[in-house]
Amino acid sequence: MDKKIILTGDRPTGRLHIGHYIGSLRNRVELQNSNKFNEIFVMIADAQALTDNAKNPKKVQENVLEVALDYLAVGLNPEKTTIFIQSQVPQLAELSQYYANLVSISRLERNPTVKTEIKQKNFGESVPSGFVFYPISQAADITAFKATTIPVGEDQAPMIELTREIARSFNQTYGSNVLVEPEMFLAEEGISRRLPGIDGINSKMSKSLNNGIYLADSYEEMKAKVMKMYTDPDHIRVEDPGKIEGNVVFAYLDVFAKDKQKVEEMKAHYQKGGLGDVAVKMYLVEVLDEILKPIREKREELAKNPEEVYKMLAIGSEKARAKAQETLEEVKDAMQINYFKDL
Ligand code: ATP
Numbered sequence: 001m002d003k004k005i006i007l008t009g010d011r012p013t014g015r016l017h018i019g020h021y022i023g024s025l026r027n028r029v030e031l032q033n034s035n036k037f038n039e040i041f042v043m044i045a046d047a048q049a050l051t052d053n054a055k056n057p058k059k060v061q062e063n064v065l066e067v068a069l070d071y072l073a074v075g076l077n078p079e080k081t082t083i084f085i086q087s088q089v090p091q092l093a094e095l096s097q098y099y100a101n102l103v104s105i106s107r108l109e110r111n112p113t114v115k116t117e118i119k120q121k122n123f124g125e126s127v128p129s130g131f132v133f134y135p136i137s138q139a140a141d142i143t144a145f146k147a148t149t150i151p152v153g154e155d156q157a158p159m160i161e162l163t164r165e166i167a168r169s170f171n172q173t174y175g176s177n178v179l180v181e182p183e184m185f186l187a188e189e190g191i192s193r194r195l196p197g198i199d200g201i202n203s204k205m206s207k208s209l210n211n212g213i214y215l216a217d218s219y220e221e222m223k224a225k226v227m228k229m230y231t232d233p234d235h236i237r238v239e240d241p242g243k244i245e246g247n248v249v250f251a252y253l254d255v256f257a258k259d260k261q262k263v264e265e266m267k268a269h270y271q272k273g274g275l276g277d278v279a280v281k282m283y284l285v286e287v288l289d290e291i292l293k294p295i296r297e298k299r300e301e302l303a304k305n306p307e308e309v310y311k312m313l314a315i316g317s318e319k320a321r322a323k324a325q326e327t328l329e330e331v332k333d334a335m336q337i338n339y340f341k342d343l
């Protein structure tokens, strides 16, 4: 049977938030512990983070450790999962260069996620070419590990689609079957695939938009953010009927609360009138803290030994390099540019 391999990752542009947890991290840990996969690679995408943070390498560098701590705190286990840093695997950059020849500029410019991000980032007339190119580099990350399964949020759909196209085009062009077309693995509930930010239902929770509740937030920070959250602007007095649609507090309760019946009862009460925003928010604080407390405590312990975390990343990066090198050799064989192979 063909191998089942996972590759996924995060940009070290900030600490990880509950959108990552529900959209991707929780699935990764479950898939890791299912023992159904032959190999699992999780990448801290520092090179990708630099495509829109070129002038701020310190931010990227500092967040490598933060993201690694988040990983370990939610239960990724380096014995089962290879955790590595993208820039430490130069084979990925080399693969990207060859793949770029198979993708047109207009194809890159059509990418809906990249288009939205370009608008959000206010690049103006100076969109870095590296930023528009990052989906190609992501295709290299995925195919270098021959990944079959990519647990990600919905915003990644165009990247996975492009990766499939590149793999197909490479195999056809060079008469090979070196590259594997990956499948996207989405969270079950729709809203978990693109959790909104605390600022409203229309924006995605994003590190770069500063609208997140972070796994490392203290209880007080988390509570303050919930209390500030967007609800129904017309729900002024407790006795007024309130709206559920577009109400971020209820959107989060749908995703995070275990007691679905209680949430349904609260919704009915809120819509009828007589249930205040503060009471609903206090319940959300309780629900979130039940999930976040153990993660926060484990993270605090791990943060006492950053050298241990870097050692783990160094070992992971070495393993990742070896695997990416194997694929690169096969790619160069297929392209007939492996000149010294038989010397
Ligand atoms: P940035 O703003 O720097 O792009 P981000 O918050 O979008 O940061 P990424 O590192 O780009 O996070 O994404 C890492 C993974 O988390 C991807 O699989 C992505 O689909 C998923 N993800 C990101 N935000 C959300 C969200 N709000 N809901 C569900 N999944 C998400």
Ligand code: MG
Pocket (backbone or CB within 6 Å): 206
């Ligand atoms: Mg993102």
